[in-house]
Amino acid sequence: LKSNPSNNEEKEAQTQLTKSDELQRLHSQALSAYQQEDYEAAISLLDEILAVCVWDAELRELRAECYIKEGEPSKAISDLKAAAKLKNDNTEAFYKISRIYYQLGDHELSLSEVRECLKLDQDHKQCFSLYKQVKKLNKQIESAEEFIREGRYEDAINKYDSVMKTEPEVPIYATRAKERICHCLSKNQQATEAIKVCTEVLELEPTNVNALKDRAEAYLLEDLYEE
Numbered sequence: 001l002k003s004n005p006s007n008n009e010e011k012e013a014q015t016q017l018t019k020s021d022e023l024q025r026l027h028s029q030a031l032s033a034y035q036q037e038d039y040e041a042a043i044s045l046l047d048e049i050l051a052v053c054v055w056d057a058e059l060r061e062l063r064a065e066c067y068i069k070e071g072e073p074s075k076a077i078s079d080l081k082a083a084a085k086l087k088n089d090n091t092e093a094f095y096k097i098s099r100i101y102y103q104l105g106d107h108e109l110s111l112s113e114v115r116e117c118l119k120l121d122q123d124h125k126q127c128f129s130l131y132k133q134v135k136k137l138n139k140q141i142e143s144a145e146e147f148i149r150e151g152r153y154e155d156a157i158n159k160y161d162s163v164m165k166t167e168p169e170v171p172i173y174a175t176r177a178k179e180r181i182c183h184c185l186s187k188n189q190q191a192t193e194a195i196k197v198c199t200e201v202l203e204l205e206p207t208n209v210n211a212l213k214d215r216a217e218a219y220l221l222e223d224l225y226e227e
Contacts, residue, residue: 039066057086073100105172153184186214194218
């Protein structure tokens with residue numbers, strides 16, 4: 001503006017300056033809302049800022065934190081993935097993405113993301129600890145599924161029992177393990193046990209199609225046609 005003043009440029013410069021002041025004001029409000037634990041308001045304000053400052057990694061990480069606090073982890077993943085690309089050696093973003101996938105029951109994606117963290121820093125304590133846990137769980141699930149493909153249902157049941165012991169804190173793994181045990185028992189013609197375990201799964205997830213089909217098969221074995 002100083003080097004070449006003209007009405008047109010002055011107008012444009014003033015507009016940009018006004019917008020800049022407005023964004024700084026919104027940023028202060030967003031931080032304040034976050035500190036007061038009003039995460040919904042913080043998200044709304046950050047949406048406005050990020051519509052303009054698309055490449056700001058810190059703002060994306062802040063919005064991801066708000067999404068996590070609001071119980072919307074899937075939305076947090078999208079912001080964290082962007083932050084991982086925008087900031088060099090962003091081990092923290094990869095760690096958080098891996099943790100979210102793990103909590104959601106997606107152990108394979110969790111393993112993939114935690115490996116990205118360890119590529120950047122092989123001595124990262126949190127990532128290494130999570131990596132060991134996810135790798136162990138992943139191996140047990142793969143092994144159990146291999147047993148099912150081979151028709152070794154007793155072995156698969158034992159392996160899924162191990163899965164529940166490996167991860168007692170995240171409920172989705174116990175539910176998935178029981179769903180597969182219910183399948184194995186039904187296939188192995190252990191009808192009474194199958195009905196019991198399938199029912200446990202359906203109490204947690206009434207619309208679980210796999211458990212419904214496997215329980216139906218078990219009912220057929222017991223001649224319980226109405227059920």
